[in-house]
Amino acid sequence: MDAPVLLTGSEGRVGRAIVERLADEYDWRLLDREPPAEDRPGEFVVCDITDYDDVREAMEGIGAVVHLAGDPRPEAPWDSVLRNNIDGTHTVLEAAVDAGVDRFVFASSNHAVGAYETADRTPDIYRPDDGFALDGAELPRPSNRYGVSKAAGETLGRFFHDEHGLSVACVRIGNLTEGHPPKDYERGQAMWLSHRDCAHLFDRCLEADYGYEIVYGISDNDRKYYSIERAREVLGYDPRDNSADYD
Numbered sequence: 001m002d003a004p005v006l007l008t009g010s011e012g013r014v015g016r017a018i019v020e021r022l023a024d025e026y027d028w029r030l031l032d033r034e035p036p037a038e039d040r041p042g043e044f045v046v047c048d049i050t051d052y053d054d055v056r057e058a059m060e061g062i063g064a065v066v067h068l069a070g071d072p073r074p075e076a077p078w079d080s081v082l083r084n085n086i087d088g089t090h091t092v093l094e095a096a097v098d099a100g101v102d103r104f105v106f107a108s109s110n111h112a113v114g115a116y117e118t119a120d121r122t123p124d125i126y127r128p129d130d131g132f133a134l135d136g137a138e139l140p141r142p143s144n145r146y147g148v149s150k151a152a153g154e155t156l157g158r159f160f161h162d163e164h165g166l167s168v169a170c171v172r173i174g175n176l177t178e179g180h181p182p183k184d185y186e187r188g189q190a191m192w193l194s195h196r197d198c199a200h201l202f203d204r205c206l207e208a209d210y211g212y213e214i215v216y217g218i219s220d221n222d223r224k225y226y227s228i229e230r231a232r233e234v235l236g237y238d239p240r241d242n243s244a245d246y247d
């Protein structure tokens, strides 16, 4: 990717995991409603993603967008996810297409499919050797309003791909935890995403060729019940971490 990459939500957990590891790989333009707490590579834009004019200006000359900005709380109230996650994502997509951006990588979530974790399936699905698996082709089944907003973002991406030819990758991120998987939390261990694999996965989303994809953003955990085969096949994702290595 030779053109600059716009990453929204850069001051958050996922944004920092990506940019810290890929600082020299791309010409970054970082965006957040909060100013940077410390030096960041490239340019920095402080604006709210719901402000079309500001976002459109930030898109000038951009080749690809990594869209992370939003309310990440599973318990977030409807007014917040409606504004930040749904209207905000629509605004970023519209500004990207208007600016001629080629590629859009969207931070979706495990909560877009959380309701597949039914009482009869859990906790067994969080353990190795259980046969249940999701592969990204299944319908969304949100477990809360936040998950609804993430499923809406995926569908917005599908529309902008079909309508405008934008390459779109939706990454259903599991549980990003630095240094080791969550402790004493089987769900978190099943869907752990290490910082190293997170940066690698988003790097592949910026480099691979695809039209519209939904993939799972997790490390290669023995406990996983999300398949990462599509990410391997289409993106060349090759995770190096496994939550079982920390048992």
Ligand SMILES: NC(=O)C1=CN([C@@H]2O[C@H](COP(=O)(O)OP(=O)(O)OC[C@H]3O[C@@H](n4cnc5c(N)ncnc54)[C@H](O)[C@@H]3O)[C@@H](O)[C@H]2O)C=CC1
Pocket (backbone or CB within 6 Å): 008, 009, 010, 011, 012, 013, 014, 015, 031, 032, 033, 034, 047, 048, 049, 050, 067, 068, 069, 070, 071, 072, 073, 084, 088, 107, 108, 109, 110, 172, 173, 174, 175, 176, 177
């Ligand atoms: N951390 C995780 O394990 C997971 C994160 N995700 C998703 O990844 C994305 C990033 O998550 P985190 O980094 O953990 O969240 P975070 O809360 O640490 O970072 C989000 C960043 O977005 C910014 N932001 C929020 N609303 C904004 C707006 N309207 N305009 C401009 N900036 C805005 C915030 O200032 C913050 O710096 C989110 O979309 C979240 O839903 C999905 C699954 C798991």
Ligand SMILES: O=C1O[C@H](COP(=O)(O)O)[C@@H](O)[C@H](O)[C@H]1O
Pocket (backbone or CB within 6 Å): 072, 073, 074, 108, 109, 110, 111, 173, 174, 175, 176, 187, 188
């Ligand atoms: O989408 C997200 O999911 C992770 C994992 O969900 P959890 O309910 O098992 O914690 C969550 O940690 C993160 O904050 C959220 O954005």
